[in-house]
Amino acid sequence: MADELMRLQLADEEGVFAVRQAGRHVAAALHCPHHDQVRVATALSELGRELYSSYGRVTVAFQLDRNPEGNPGLVIELVFDARPDVVIPGEGVTAAARLMDLVEEDGAGGLSLVRTRKNLPTGTRITDGELDELRLRLRQMHPVSALEELRTQNTELIESLEESQHRREELQELNAELEKTNQGVMALYAELSEELEKTNQGVVALYAELDEKTDQLREAVETKNRFWAAISHELRTPINGIVGLARLLLDPQNGSLDEEQKQQVSLVVDTGVALLGMVDELLDMAKAEQGRLEPRLGLTDTHSMLGQLTALLVPIAKSKSLTLTVDAADAPSVLVTDEVMLTRVLRNLLGNALKFTDAGEVRLTVRPAPDHVVFVVSDTGRGIAPADHERVFEEFYQVPGVSAAGTGLGLPYARRLVTLLGGDLSLESALGAGTTVTVRLPTDQPLADLGLRHVLVVHGEDASRRALRGLVEGGAGRVSEAPDAATALNLAASDAPDLVLLGSGEDLTALPPDAMVVAVTEGTVSGQPPPRADATLSRDHIDPVMLAETVRQVRERRTQGDR
CATH class of the missing domain: 1.10.287 (Helix Hairpins)
Known part of the structure; x- marks a missing residue:
C-alpha cells in the first residue's frame, strides 16, 4: 500500500516545469542522492511534456511505497484521458525507462496511466511523523518561473557535463595506464x-x-x-x-x-x-x-631358535664383560615364518649391539601383539646421532668415528629380510643413551581363510601334539588335542571337527564322514595312507602354507565327488 505525498495538475506549459521541480524536491526529501534527483526530474519533464502535448490535462500523483519486505520507493503516477485517434511518439516513455527503475503503462477503465518508480537508498526508513512533515513541506512549495527552472536545469546540465568530462579524463588516464600495462605484459x-x-x-x-x-x-x-x-x-x-x-x-x-x-x-x-x-x-x-x-615359511620353535642364538652369542658377550639377556617369557611358542631369515636378522641385530656396546647390557625382548609379534633389541652402547638414523641402513655406510670392525651391511641386510617376511624394522637412538631396534613380524595364519571351525590334533606324544597345534592355532575357531583314538572319537562325538591332523597310527575310521583327515608321518611319505586319511604329509617338510593348500585340495576333490 502506497502513501500519497502530493498531487499536481499539469494543464499548461508552465506546469511541466512545476512537475519537474516537484519531482526533484520530493526525491531530495526522500534522501535520494543528487544524481537520482536529476533522473527523477528529467523523467517527469520528458513524460509531462509528451503527455501534455498529446492529451492535454495530466494528473501527477507522488506516492511513497514503504514496502516492509523490500526497499522503499518513490512511485509517480501520471493519469490522462486517452483518445483512440491520438498516438504518442513514445520518446518520453523510452527516456523515462532509461532513467527510472520501473516504467509501466495501464489503460484499464478508459483512462491511461503511466507509473514510474525510483528505488530509495538501501536502509531508508520513513516514519509516519516524517511523512506528515514531508507532506506539509511539499504543500508549501511555491512554483518557480520557467526562467528559474531553466537556470536550474542548465546548472544540472553543466554539473553533468563537468562530471562527464572528469570521467572522460579518468578514462583516458586508465586507458594510458592499461596501454603501458599491456606493453609490460607483452614484454x-x-x-x-x-x-x-x-x-x-x-x-x-x-x-x-x-x-x-x-x-x-x-x-x-x-x-x-x-x-x-x-x-x-x-x-x-x-x-x-x-x-x-x-x-x-x-x-x-x-x-x-x-x-x-x-x-x-x-x-x-x-x-x-x-x-x-x-x-x-x-x-x-x-x-x-x-x-x-623369497622366504620359505614354516613352523619355527621360538624358544629353540632363541636358545641356539643365545648359545652362539653368549661367548661374545662374556669376552666383553657384557650381560646378554633374552626375555621371551611371553613369546609365542611357535611362529609361522622363515626360521633361517629370522635367525639371521636377530643375529645381525644382537651382533651389532654387542659390537658397539662397551659396558652394560644387551637385551632381546619378544612379546606378542595383535596380528604380529615384536622383537626388541636394546643396548646401553654409545648410541647413534639423529642425522645417521637413516644412513645406517645404506649399504657399506659406517658411522664416522666408530672404530669397531664391520662392513656396513648388517642393518641394510636385516631390514631387507624383515621386509621380505612382511614386517618392518625401526630404529631409535641417541648419543650416549644406547640404541633400540624394533622388528615387527605378522602372525598371519594361512588356514584362517579356509573358515575352519574345529581342528582336532591326534598324537601320542605331547611335544608332537604341540608342534601340530602350532600349525593350525590362530587359523581355526577351536583347536583340541587327543592322545589316543578313544579320546579323539569322544571329542569328535561332542563337537564334529572340520579337520583332523593324525600324527600316529590310530584307527579313526569311526570319525564323522564330513571331517577331513590329514595324516602327518615321520620321514618320507611312502606306501598307502592310513585308514580314513584324505592326504598324507611328511612332518619333516610340513608347513602352514603346504597344509592350507592340502586342505584346499581335499575340499575341491570332495566337492567334485559330490557332483
Whole structure:
C-alpha cells in the first residue's frame, strides 16, 4: 500500500516545469542522492511534456511505497484521458525507462496511466511523523518561473557535463595506464616464453641425462650383483677349507694343543664362520636386489631358535664383560615364518649391539601383539646421532668415528629380510643413551581363510601334539588335542571337527564322514595312507602354507565327488 505525498495538475506549459521541480524536491526529501534527483526530474519533464502535448490535462500523483519486505520507493503516477485517434511518439516513455527503475503503462477503465518508480537508498526508513512533515513541506512549495527552472536545469546540465568530462579524463588516464600495462605484459610474456623455451630444452636435456644415468646405474647394480655372487662363490671354498682344517687341528685325535694354541685355532674357526656368514649375507643381498630371494615359511620353535642364538652369542658377550639377556617369557611358542631369515636378522641385530656396546647390557625382548609379534633389541652402547638414523641402513655406510670392525651391511641386510617376511624394522637412538631396534613380524595364519571351525590334533606324544597345534592355532575357531583314538572319537562325538591332523597310527575310521583327515608321518611319505586319511604329509617338510593348500585340495576333490 502506497502513501500519497502530493498531487499536481499539469494543464499548461508552465506546469511541466512545476512537475519537474516537484519531482526533484520530493526525491531530495526522500534522501535520494543528487544524481537520482536529476533522473527523477528529467523523467517527469520528458513524460509531462509528451503527455501534455498529446492529451492535454495530466494528473501527477507522488506516492511513497514503504514496502516492509523490500526497499522503499518513490512511485509517480501520471493519469490522462486517452483518445483512440491520438498516438504518442513514445520518446518520453523510452527516456523515462532509461532513467527510472520501473516504467509501466495501464489503460484499464478508459483512462491511461503511466507509473514510474525510483528505488530509495538501501536502509531508508520513513516514519509516519516524517511523512506528515514531508507532506506539509511539499504543500508549501511555491512554483518557480520557467526562467528559474531553466537556470536550474542548465546548472544540472553543466554539473553533468563537468562530471562527464572528469570521467572522460579518468578514462583516458586508465586507458594510458592499461596501454603501458599491456606493453609490460607483452614484454613479460615474451621474456617468460623465451625462458620457458630454454627451460624446456634444459628439461629435455636433463631427461636424456637421467636416462643415461639410469642405464649406467642399472649396469652398475648388475655388475655389483655379479661381483658379489662371483666373489661369494670364490670365497666360500677357501673359507670352508680354513674352517675345516682348523677344526681338524682342534680334534684331540690329531694331536694335542696347549691352551694358547687351542685359543688361537678357535679364533680362526670363529673368524672363518663369521666370514661364511658374511658371504651368505652378500649372496642374499644380491638375490634380494634381483627379486630372487623369497622366504620359505614354516613352523619355527621360538624358544629353540632363541636358545641356539643365545648359545652362539653368549661367548661374545662374556669376552666383553657384557650381560646378554633374552626375555621371551611371553613369546609365542611357535611362529609361522622363515626360521633361517629370522635367525639371521636377530643375529645381525644382537651382533651389532654387542659390537658397539662397551659396558652394560644387551637385551632381546619378544612379546606378542595383535596380528604380529615384536622383537626388541636394546643396548646401553654409545648410541647413534639423529642425522645417521637413516644412513645406517645404506649399504657399506659406517658411522664416522666408530672404530669397531664391520662392513656396513648388517642393518641394510636385516631390514631387507624383515621386509621380505612382511614386517618392518625401526630404529631409535641417541648419543650416549644406547640404541633400540624394533622388528615387527605378522602372525598371519594361512588356514584362517579356509573358515575352519574345529581342528582336532591326534598324537601320542605331547611335544608332537604341540608342534601340530602350532600349525593350525590362530587359523581355526577351536583347536583340541587327543592322545589316543578313544579320546579323539569322544571329542569328535561332542563337537564334529572340520579337520583332523593324525600324527600316529590310530584307527579313526569311526570319525564323522564330513571331517577331513590329514595324516602327518615321520620321514618320507611312502606306501598307502592310513585308514580314513584324505592326504598324507611328511612332518619333516610340513608347513602352514603346504597344509592350507592340502586342505584346499581335499575340499575341491570332495566337492567334485559330490557332483
